[in-house]
Amino acid sequence: MKLRVEELEVGRVMEATFWVNPQEGSRFRYRATHLDGKRAPKVVLSNDARIQPGVPCLVAIVRVDKPDRDDHGHVEVSYVRPAPFRIEGVYIDPVVSKKLQILLESGLNILLDGPQGCGKTTLARSIAQTLGMRFVLFNCGAVVEASDFLASIQVRASASGQPITDFVKTELLEALEEAREHPEVRYLLFLDELNRCTEGARNALMPALDATRKVFHPIENRFLAIPENVQFIAAVNRGSEFTGTFGIDAAQLDRFAPLQMDYPPPDEEVKILRARHPSLGKALVERIVLAADAVRRSPEVPGGLSVRATDEACVYLEHPLMEGDHARMLPEVLKSSFAGRYAGRWGDADSDAGAVWAIVEASLKESA
């Protein structure tokens, strides 16, 4: 897969990932070898200060030096804009992806809202990786008091048997302190399950998220400024009992740019699962995903059905113990992997699990 020189018209916009040019004395700081994923016929060089090494971007061709020599010359390009996110093994809705990229560039706090297991955590982690940001995950579910965000108290016995109280810093506090020492590194602090912590604790975090950008340091008893190189993403995990509500009040919500996510479309989910379970046939994976899709669309079923559930079904079916018996085992697997995630039993038509099983059974019949 090599590009031809004739394909490199001046003005054409292509994607490239640059690294610092190893050539000593070159007037170009950045160098790439590929354009649009294909090997370029000459080295691609640029001096544009907006280029970040290792981060894919779109560039425009400015000049092709020595076009008729295949052993010499270079392609000079200028920076256009960051490349659209494309993360291996992760589906991102194109519109969500654009919005997310803009929010990350602007430094605004982001609130990812979507049904359980639709990829909120996966997405945030992958984006941090692609942008070369340090990703720190903090689960807010266990936070009861404001100080729990930054420290936990641990009691141990001293040599004399007297109890000693230690303050242990949380990952969040460690990241904030580290960020101050490394202004050159960008930190993405992920506040997972923000709706699960207590209201009061969440309120105490609010000044960290608005223009004040300060939090109270419970160990040193002073306010800690949030460094510029720190950005927050929060996710709300809506279990079935939370459908339609967040438990986050308007003033708290207002400190975030909200971004809605949903399950990948069925064909994309099939791709994700097939990449992970290559030994399973396409038709089988499609049947699993179609059944999940039917459950997710049903207005009778509360909450979502995670990609974890479809993935789990694939884990079962690709096991040697199931070999040659997929037709019989598929419904059995979905009884536990799908219906088993809901209240009640699959055999009880009046329960949520029973409603899910009825939908799955109908879908399997249709796709048979």
Ligand SMILES: Nc1ncnc2c1ncn2[C@@H]1O[C@H](COP(=O)(O)OP(=O)(O)OP(=O)(O)O)[C@@H](O)[C@H]1O
């Ligand atoms: N869009 C996606 N692309 C690739 N994998 C996905 C996607 N969505 C979900 N998954 C897979 O599904 C599983 C659950 O995803 P993840 O933990 O990111 O969901 P979540 O929205 O954060 O869930 P929760 O609401 O429970 O926190 C992971 O194994 C993940 O790889």
Ligand SMILES: [Mg+2]
């Ligand atoms: Mg999550």
